[in-house]
Amino acid sequence: MQVTMTVNGESVTREIEARLLLVHFLRDHLALTGTHWGCDTSNCGTCVVWMDGEPVKSCTVLAAMAGGHDVRTVEDLERDGVLDPIQEGFMACHGLQCGFCTPGMMMTTRALLDRNPDPSDGEIREAISGQICRCTGYATIVRSVRRAAQQEQQAQQEQQAQQEQQEAVS
Structure with missing residues (x-):
């Protein structure tokens, strides 16, 4: 077919x-x-x-x-050579070890952050509860997602400040 x-x-x-x-x-x-x-x-x-x-x-x-x-x-996830904040978070906070679960984990957590840009640790753990990681013990994965959320919030605040500055100049 x-x-x-x-x-x-x-x-x-x-x-x-x-x-x-x-x-x-x-x-x-x-x-x-x-x-x-x-x-x-x-x-x-x-x-x-x-x-x-x-x-x-x-x-x-x-x-x-x-x-x-x-x-x-x-x-x-990567666009034009720029890693998604989730990918950066997993690298910076050692959210991956053997890497086998990482792609599924990243796709799940990207969906979480798209729905909830500031999830609690409990919400992160609930979102990834359908994923099995045999290497990390999940603590580094939660830190990775938390870092990505913070990075996205900071980028959004910077973008908003730039827009306000441009409007003030206009």
Whole structure:
């Protein structure tokens, strides 16, 4: 069967088997290997991508079900050579160790910050509760998300100050 979807802003069409999982479509047909394949049971969360702006575990979605939808993977976080604050936070605060859970963790926490720009530690922990990390103990991941939230708030405040300054000059 043929499937067409938008992946990271680009329309893609491929001939696939009806039973192909989205995680395998992304990795094997589109060479987007940032999305990791872990448990195939939706327990680990390493395969999280966005479908129509919502995090989904791509090991539980058939590629055919994603047809006509907008899919975003971890490769799309970086824009024009600039890392997303989530990526910077994970690097600066050691939110990754082996890196296996990191792409799914980043996609989940990016969605969290888009909905709630100033989450509490409890809200961060709840958001990532569907992700398994065997290396970090989650403390560094929570710090990474907290740093990204603070960085985004600071950038927003600076942008607002610049706009106010421009309006005052006008």
